Amino acid sequence: MKIPFIWTAIAAGLALLPVVLPSNYYLGIMIFIGLNSLAAMGLCLLMGYAGQISLGHAAFFGMGAYISGILSVSYGFPPWLSVIAAVTATALLAFVLGVPILRLQGYYLAVATLGLGIIVYLVFMNWTSLTGGPSGLSAIPYLALGPLSFNRDLKVYYLVWAVVFLALACGHNIVKSRVGRALRSIHSSEIAAQAMGINTGRYKVKVFALSAAYAALAGGLYAHYLTFISPAPFGFQFSIELLVMVVVGGIGDLSGAILGAAVITLLSEILRDLMPHLFSYGAGEYEIVFFGILLIVFMIFLPGGLVQGLDFLRRRPRVMAQR
Amino acid sequence: MxxxxxxxxxxxxxxxxxxxxxxxxxxxxxxxxxxxxxxxxxxxxxxxxxxxxxxxxxxxxxxxxxxxxxxxxxxxxxxISRTFQNGQIFGNMTALENVMVGCHIRFGGEFLNAALQTGWSRRQEGEIRQVSVEILASMGLQAWAQEPADSLPFGLQRLLEIARGVATKxxxxxxxxxxxxxxxxxxxxxxxxxxxxxxxxxxxxxxxxxxxxxxxxxxxxxxxxxxxxxxxxxxxxxxxxxxxxxxxxxxxxxxxx
Structure with a gap:
């Protein structure tokens, strides 16, 4: 496979980035951008290509984190194995749940996935014997590969971004293939796709499971990086943030999900610092309002997201020259 | 018969x-x-x-x-394949890709093959492309192959929809x-x-x-x-x-x- 120059440059830039970052705080943010990129890419496969919405994707991120955490803490699984098991289990569960849910379309699907997200969140909160309830699950072991333990931010940084690029390559291959065309055909006209012999129901469920697997992989890495998980980060707000990442980055472009994840994760951090200065009360609540406004602005002015905007800027000089 | x-x-x-x-x-x-x-x-x-x-x-x-x-x-x-009264071309793809979707059932390769880009799946992709180019050309639409399907003149969109149906053999x-x-x-x-x-x-x-x-x-x-x-x-x-x-x-x- 030919890798475009820009990706080689981005990968090289990311590899050298830790050298110039002033502190571990920024490395941590870069890790979160990577994890969010993974989940957003999964959501992008589902929304941008197959045209199916999910307002509950935080649930799959959380399942990846919890299943992997529980397996390694309570059952003594080696962390690598528990991540793989968590991704597989989440994908299977999404597949089974997807069979009835993805029969629904439009608003109904949105509401069903929203409900799924809420139910899973409540399970994290209330199945205390398994999940630790609101106080969470702690002492999750670091990932380790033989003698190499991913116990430092720097190591996790390289691991997470290696996984991001691997996942991007796989996703890219899928969307450029026969399968990707089938997914896009479902997005455009489900009846025409069926008339072409595409089992649309089966493809929708499969891509739902795949996108859940992406989120679960991010969740698993998250759990073994922070070594502590609680239900709070896996609620409705995170599902919406993932959605905003996909839209802001560019809904029809897998690499846009990474861009969107970077922008939203950084904005989130900035807002967290800024909001308490602006509002004396309930600063945290304004964050979601801000993202809501961002979503609306993008839908109106740049529905193709940042990727489309960049593409336009890149082409404009040439268009100008032709005139 | x-x-x-x-x-x-x-x-x-x-x-x-x-x-x-x-x-x-x-x-x-x-x-x-x-x-x-x-x-x-x-x-x-x-x-x-x-x-x-x-x-x-x-x-x-x-x-x-x-x-x-x-x-x-x-x-x-x-x-059995068909076209639709109100026209159901895939507007989010090129004309050629529309016909390539029509070839879907004649070829194989699912998620795993696609993700790993096996040699087999690349050969399949090459064949799909070749067959589709031929079908598009037989309908006289080769000049539009790389154009977004919804940018084709209305009459040609109709022909494209038929070409896509023909691609299912x-x-x-x-x-x-x-x-x-x-x-x-x-x-x-x-x-x-x-x-x-x-x-x-x-x-x-x-x-x-x-x-x-x-x-x-x-x-x-x-x-x-x-x-x-x-x-x-x-x-x-x-x-x-x-x-x-x-x-x-x-x-x-x-x-x-």
């Missing part, structure tokens, strides 16, 4: 009878016209044959085997009002393309309001009115049928709808 048999098909929508006890058979390699006034049940019948609707009662037989109640994607793999192709909205030149080109598909051995069921197209290309016709068959025969026979003329025009002046 008859390729398709429609046997005593009845379809109720609530209290409305859209099709009532309809039977006919379609010979292999022929262009079979399905005509009738608006609301006669033509599209309903196409939807039943292609699996998008279930008949209330009756049977559809393809090459001696019942296909009643099969899903559309199953029927596509059994050799159908035995039976159902065309739902392909000439609607086309100008005279485009209609002539469409008629030629349909004739060419017949030469390739593809059987065609054509639902169409444009009588010039119907009369010039169809080998046999069934006329529906209020869900019932009121006439069947060659275009010449049907044109002379008093009941048909009455259904269409309400008088006996002629047959130029």
């Amino acid at each position: 008859s390729l398709l048999q429609v046997k005593r098909i009845t379809k109720h929508f609530g209290g409305l009878t859209a099709l009532s006890d309809l039977s006919f058979s379609v010979e292999e390699g022929k262009v079979f016209g399905l005509i009738g006034p608006n609301g006669a049940g033509k599209t309903t019948l196409l939807n039943i044959i292609s699996g998008f609707l279930k008949a209330t009662s009756g049977n559809i037989i393809l090459q001696g085997k019942s296909i009643t109640g099969c899903h559309p994607h199953i029927l596509a793999s059994r050799g 159908p035995r039976l192709l159902l065309l739902d009002e392909p000439a609607a909205g086309l100008n005279r030149e485009e209609k002539e080109r469409l008629t030629l393309e349909i004739a060419r598909l017949r030469c390739q051995g593809i059987t065609i069921i054509l639902v169409e309001h444009d009588m010039d197209v119907v009369m010039s290309i169809c080998d046999r016709l069934v006329v529906l009115n209020y869900g019932q068959k009121i006439a069947e025969g060659t275009p010449e026979e049907v044109q002379k049928d008093r009941e048909v003329v009455a259904a269409y025009l309400g008088d006996e002046d002629g047959f130029h709808a």
Whole structure:
């Protein structure tokens, strides 16, 4: 496979980035951008290509984190194995749940996935014997590969971004293939796709499971990086943030999900610092309002997201020259 | 030998009878016209044959085997493809990609193969592309291959939809009002393309309001009115049928709808 120059440059830039970052705080943010990129890419496969919405994707991120955490803490699984098991289990569960849910379309699907997200969140909160309830699950072991333990931010940084690029390559291959065309055909006209012999129901469920697997992989890495998980980060707000990442980055472009994840994760951090200065009360609540406004602005002015905007800027000089 | 048999098909929508006890058979390699006034049940019948609707009662037989109640994607793999009355090209893809989707069932490769880009899946992709380019060229659309499908002129979008259907390698192709909205030149080109598909051995069921197209290309016709068959025969026979003329025009002046 030919890798475009820009990706080689981005990968090289990311590899050298830790050298110039002033502190571990920024490395941590870069890790979160990577994890969010993974989940957003999964959501992008589902929304941008197959045209199916999910307002509950935080649930799959959380399942990846919890299943992997529980397996390694309570059952003594080696962390690598528990991540793989968590991704597989989440994908299977999404597949089974997807069979009835993805029969629904439009608003109904949105509401069903929203409900799924809420139910899973409540399970994290209330199945205390398994999940630790609101106080969470702690002492999750670091990932380790033989003698190499991913116990430092720097190591996790390289691991997470290696996984991001691997996942991007796989996703890219899928969307450029026969399968990707089938997914896009479902997005455009489900009846025409069926008339072409595409089992649309089966493809929708499969891509739902795949996108859940992406989120679960991010969740698993998250759990073994922070070594502590609680239900709070896996609620409705995170599902919406993932959605905003996909839209802001560019809904029809897998690499846009990474861009969107970077922008939203950084904005989130900035807002967290800024909001308490602006509002004396309930600063945290304004964050979601801000993202809501961002979503609306993008839908109106740049529905193709940042990727489309960049593409336009890149082409404009040439268009100008032709005139 | 008859390729398709429609046997005593009845379809109720609530209290409305859209099709009532309809039977006919379609010979292999022929262009079979399905005509009738608006609301006669033509599209309903196409939807039943292609699996998008279930008949209330009756049977559809393809090459001696019942296909009643099969899903559309199953029927596509059994050799039935179709176009849609309101045009359902994939506007989010290029013209070539539209035809490549049509090739879907003739090739393999699922998520894992695609993700890992195995040599096999790359060869498949090459073949899909080659076959699609050929089909597009045979319809005279090669110049539009890399254009977004929804940027094609309307008449060419119709041809593209037919090309996409042909890419599934159908035995039976159902065309739902392909000439609607086309100008005279485009209609002539469409008629030629349909004739060419017949030469390739593809059987065609054509639902169409444009009588010039119907009369010039169809080998046999069934006329529906209020869900019932009121006439069947060659275009010449049907044109002379008093009941048909009455259904269409309400008088006996002629047959130029």
